[in-house]
Amino acid sequence: MFLFLRHMYVTNADNQVDKIAAAAQKILAIPESGPGLCPVRDILDRVGDKWSLFSILHLGSDGSLRFNELRKRIDGISQRMLTVTLRALEADGLVTRTVYAEVPPRVEYRLTELGHGLLGAVIEFGNWASQHAPAIAQARKTFAAREKVEVEN
Amino acid sequence: MFLFLRHMYVTNADNQVDKIAAAAQKILAIPESGPGLCPVRDILDRVGDKWSLFSILHLGSDGSLRFNELRKRIDGISQRMLTVTLRALEADGLVTRTVYAEVPPRVEYRLTELGHGLLGAVIEFGNWASQHAPAIAQARKTFAAREKVEVEN
DNA sequence: CAGAATCCGGTATGATACTG
DNA sequence: CAGTATCATACCGGATTCTG
Numbered sequence: 001m002f003l004f005l006r007h008m009y010v011t012n013a014d015n016q017v018d019k020i021a022a023a024a025q026k027i028l029a030i031p032e033s034g035p036g037l038c039p040v041r042d043i044l045d046r047v048g049d050k051w052s053l054f055s056i057l058h059l060g061s062d063g064s065l066r067f068n069e070l071r072k073r074i075d076g077i078s079q080r081m082l083t084v085t086l087r088a089l090e091a092d093g094l095v096t097r098t099v100y101a102e103v104p105p106r107v108e109y110r111l112t113e114l115g116h117g118l119l120g121a122v123i124e125f126g127n128w129a130s131q132h133a134p135a136i137a138q139a140r141k142t143f144a145a146r147e148k149v150e151v152e153n
Numbered sequence: 154m155f156l157f158l159r160h161m162y163v164t165n166a167d168n169q170v171d172k173i174a175a176a177a178q179k180i181l182a183i184p185e186s187g188p189g190l191c192p193v194r195d196i197l198d199r200v201g202d203k204w205s206l207f208s209i210l211h212l213g214s215d216g217s218l219r220f221n222e223l224r225k226r227i228d229g230i231s232q233r234m235l236t237v238t239l240r241a242l243e244a245d246g247l248v249t250r251t252v253y254a255e256v257p258p259r260v261e262y263r264l265t266e267l268g269h270g271l272l273g274a275v276i277e278f279g280n281w282a283s284q285h286a287p288a289i290a291q292a293r294k295t296f297a298a299r300e301k302v303e304v305e306n
Numbered sequence: 307c308a309g310a311a312t313c314c315g316g317t318a319t320g321a322t323a324c325t326g
Numbered sequence: 327c328a329g330t331a332t333c334a335t336a337c338c339g340g341a342t343t344c345t346g
Contacts (some may be wrong), residue, residue, distance in 0.1 A: 020269060023276045024213040027283075039286035040279040041206060048201025050319070053194060054181075061177040067328050078320055083329065093292025104327045105326085114288055116173060121281035123176045126193040128274035130180075133192035135267055139246025203339070220308050231340055236309065257307045258346085 046092060047122060051077055051085040056111065059095065060119040064110045094118055199245060200275060204230050204238045209264065212248065213272040217263045247271055 030038050047053055051074065058073045059065060065073070071082050086109060089095040094115035100106040111119065183191055200206055207227045212218060218226070224235050239262060242248040247268035253259040264272065 017269060020273050020276060021214050021216070024210045024272060027276065027279050028210050028214060030283075039282045040275070042286065043282040043289070044201050044206060048197050053197060057177045057181050061174050061181060063174070081319065091293055091296040092289050093296075107328060114285060114292070116170060117281065117285060119177060120173050121278050122193070123173060123180065125274050125278045126180050128270065129192045129196040130183075132267060132270060133195065136196070136245045139267070140244055143244040143246075234339060260308060
């Protein structure tokens with residue numbers, strides 16, 4: 001009975017690995033040539049830069065924000081980078097930029113439906129990241145300690 | 154009846170948005186100070202660099218690969234960057250590096266359990282990316298066209 | 307074969323000053 | 327308020343050479 005359960009477990013784990021392997025092959029099978037690139041790489045480039053993640057998180061959290069409101073919420077971001085980041089998000093159809101004809105000017109940023117979708121995907125990814133961050137931190141410590149020993153020798 | 158269905162739809166959509174907003178707040182609530190940083194940003198930095206994604210995808214797809222096998226599979230990667238990337242993945246406990254005492258030397262790389270988990274999370278993210286890549290491509294075209302008009306004026 | 311070491315250029319980001 | 331324009335820089339990644 002124990003062996004049976006153990007075998008089931010291993011089999012399930014293997015199936016899981018196989019499914020992941022198949023999915024990985026599918027992504028790798030996408031033709032990477034041309035300006036379209038691999039979509040995963042492409043989206044990862046957008047959300048993986050220094051400020052897009054936090055911009056999207058805050059817009060998703062607050063619904064709608066003005067330029068300087070966003071600037072205050074994103075700790076450390078420069079005016080220039082907020083502009084650049086928001087433009088890129090707007091260009092990708094993830095964020096809308098609404099200018100109100102007032103004095104002083106008021107500009108509101110808001111996630112599009114597509115932007116909300118991306119945020120959802122990022123949050124799912126974030127769940128994994130949050131759960132396994134301790135394991136990764138531990139691995140880094142172990143590795144650093146091993147490196148140190150090798151250097152000392 | 155139509156109104157009822159429409160109301161249900163809107164309500165569900167709103168609930169979805171609310172859930173995402175709550176999840177976003179949760180991530181933002183993580184104290185970003187210190188060397189730990191935001192875990193999502195942290196993991197995104199690792200898998201978001203130029204070559205980690207493809208390294209992980211190929212290792213997940215093939216199970217185990219030698220240095221130069223991996224090099225051949227990842228189109229365009231330099232020897233240096235493959236080394237750097239694999240070291241980083243190893244340091245984070247995502248990949249194991251096994252050296253066989255042979256001549257000529259043989260070194261095999263393989264995803265750890267943690268690495269498989271990350272690959273799984275990345276693939277889920279990739280599903281969203283693959284599905285919505287066309288919409289983003291379209292948004293980019295539209296935005297570029299609008300930019301062009303403004304420049305011409 | 308699997309790298310290490312070094313040099314180098316482009317790009318992402320930051321700081322600052324100016325403006326409708 | 328919400329940018330734009332310009333300049334400075336730091337770091338990522340590429341090319342090349344050398345080695346156990």
